Amino acid sequence: MAYQHAYDSASGELKGVCAAFPAGAEHSAPTQEEAWQAAGWTVAPGPSTDAAGQPVGPDSHNYLGGALAAKRAVTLTPDKTQIVADGADQAVVAVAVAGADPPASLTLLVNGAQEAVALSGGAGALAPIVAQTPCTIAVSLLDSITYRAAPVVIQAV
Amino acid sequence: MADLRIQYDEEMVGAGHPTKDDTLNRLVLAEHNQDGTHKNALQGALIGLRLERKDADEVNLYPGAVEIDGGIYTVPATLAKQCSGLSADTWYYLLASAPASGGELAAGDLTASASAPSYDAARLGWYSGSARCLGFFLTDGGGSILGFYTLGNWWVPLQPVYIINGAPSAGWTSVAANVPSFGRLLLSVSADHDSTGTAILEMRPGNSTITSNPLIHVTRGAGASADGAALVTASVAGYVDYRLPNSNTLSLSWNALHLPRGLQAL
Numbered sequence: 001m002a003y004q005h006a007y008d009s010a011s012g013e014l015k016g017v018c019a020a021f022p023a024g025a026e027h028s029a030p031t032q033e034e035a036w037q038a039a040g041w042t043v044a045p046g047p048s049t050d051a052a053g054q055p056v057g058p059d060s061h062n063y064l065g066g067a068l069a070a071k072r073a074v075t076l077t078p079d080k081t082q083i084v085a086d087g088a089d090q091a092v093v094a095v096a097v098a099g100a101d102p103p104a105s106l107t108l109l110v111n112g113a114q115e116a117v118a119l120s121g122g123a124g125a126l127a128p129i130v131a132q133t134p135c136t137i138a139v140s141l142l143d144s145i146t147y148r149a150a151p152v153v154i155q156a157v
Numbered sequence: 158m159a160d161l162r163i164q165y166d167e168e169m170v171g172a173g174h175p176t177k178d179d180t181l182n183r184l185v186l187a188e189h190n191q192d193g194t195h196k197n198a199l200q201g202a203l204i205g206l207r208l209e210r211k212d213a214d215e216v217n218l219y220p221g222a223v224e225i226d227g228g229i230y231t232v233p234a235t236l237a238k239q240c241s242g243l244s245a246d247t248w249y250y251l252l253a254s255a256p257a258s259g260g261e262l263a264a265g266d267l268t269a270s271a272s273a274p275s276y277d278a279a280r281l282g283w284y285s286g287s288a289r290c291l292g293f294f295l296t297d298g299g300g301s302i303l304g305f306y307t308l309g310n311w312w313v314p315l316q317p318v319y320i321i322n323g324a325p326s327a328g329w330t331s332v333a334a335n336v337p338s339f340g341r342l343l344l345s346v347s348a349d350h351d352s353t354g355t356a357i358l359e360m361r362p363g364n365s366t367i368t369s370n371p372l373i374h375v376t377r378g379a380g381a382s383a384d385g386a387a388l389v390t391a392s393v394a395g396y397v398d399y400r401l402p403n404s405n406t407l408s409l410s411w412n413a414l415h416l417p418r419g420l421q422a423l
Contacts, residue, residue, distance in 0.1 A: 017322050019320065019332070019335035020333060028329075028331070031332070032331065039324070049299060056298075058406065
């Protein structure tokens with residue numbers, strides 16, 4: 001069973017993976033490959049798993065440089081997931097980028113607002129997060145094509 | 158019901174008489190072949206013979222019996238079949254050939270083939286020439302056999318088999334279901350997607366023109382994620398149709414496949 005990858009050749013974002021449509025089979029709707037091509041993406045054969053045996057998908061891989069590659073893993077670790085909404089209690093989210101040659105900084109999104117984190121040896125931390133009123137604070141990656149990380153949610157109560 | 162026994166007033170005549178009917182063998186030939194084996198009273202039978210992954214390149218065939226081209230063959234104890242040189246991302250079909258002698262199958266009578274068998278309506282089974290298909294398995298991207306087991310008449314992979322993982326289409330779209338070639342197949346499908354608005358995932362059998370009464374409804378508001386499951390029929394060519402508006406990502410997979418006729422064990 002062959003697989004097809006669809007990616008945005010401009011951004012390097014892997015858009016999707018599907019099994020290759022049976023050659024010559026009649027169909028009453030456009031195939032998934034045709035739909036992705038109509039969206040302007042490059043569709044090409046690719047494996048279901050990478051060289052490390054990991055399943056290939058948009059969450060874990062990209063086509064930066066035109067070739068399939070695993071995204072760099074980033075770990076976001078809050079010291080607490082709940083803070084008091086009093087403007088004083090705070091949570092600190094540690095940032096760690098795996099692998100060799102980590103970047104000097106990494107930009108995160110804190111409830112949609114960009115915040116750059118300086119890294120030393122791939123490690124750093126967001127500025128302390130405080131809240132004046134009860135709310136939910138989501139922390140995620142700005143560049144989700146190059147990197148992957150499980151998002152963090154902090155509740156201010 | 159005819160009485161085929163030699164009657165007291167009949168002449169006992171054996172096989173091959175140039176002018177007279179065979180009365181000696183008439184009764185036994187009603188249910189037996191000339192070599193003494195039983196005729197196809199169990200034609201198409203597949204008893205037990207559950208197939209499971211043993212390791213990366215071996216499968217286990219559990220005890221049972223099968224009818225192959227008129228003969229009944231048994232597997233009295235679990236058979237381990239080594240399958241070397243497997244290709245990546247490929248469906249393999251385990252074929253059994255009748256042994257040259259005896260009534261037991263051995264590992265040497267089994268072959269893992271990437272060529273799909275065909276259903277033989279006369280022999281009531283899936284055949285590739287004279288070899289009957291007993292089961293099937295899938296390899297991963299490295300050519301290793303993916304874990305699976307057979308639960309009743311359901312083939313169940315240990316991890317979901319992906320149909321699509323990525324950007325969905327808002328309009329009806331045909332996508333390969335990633336199934337073995339056994340004609341129309343019933344799948345237990347599960348889906349997980351996000352929403353940018355009200356997102357309804359609908360599915361229908363492949364090569365269908367159904368526009369209403371879709372098989373799955375999973376609806377959520379913007380910013381939410383949702384999951385659902387349903388039984389879906391893949392077309393003879395092995396694909397399904399879906400549509401999912403207002404969504405950025407869709408993970409669609411199947412986690413059980415109902416065995417087709419000719420592979421359903423007693």
